[in-house]
Amino acid sequence: LGIRLMPEYLTYYKILKATKAVALNSAGKTVPEIRASFAKYLEVEHVSTITPADLDISKEGGEIVIAFSYEKRIHLFYNVNLLIDFNGSTAGRN
16 A cells, blocks of 8 residues: 555655745746746656646735645555545745
């Protein structure tokens, strides 16, 4: 089970790292510019799980907050699948 889950969690952490990096460098940028910057990170990291359109971009307390959510279905055996809900946000980062 761990062998099947590890790549999905690595992908999740790549996405989370990319959102945090984009949020840190988003001062003065528009939403389309933020999405384009995120797309570049996805391309470099070879992540195709989500797209820049899947991001929820908002402003809280003068800072840009980027959130995302997606589901991943992992086939285990026969008709048994594991469904994982991944959620991440840059809110509260320090």
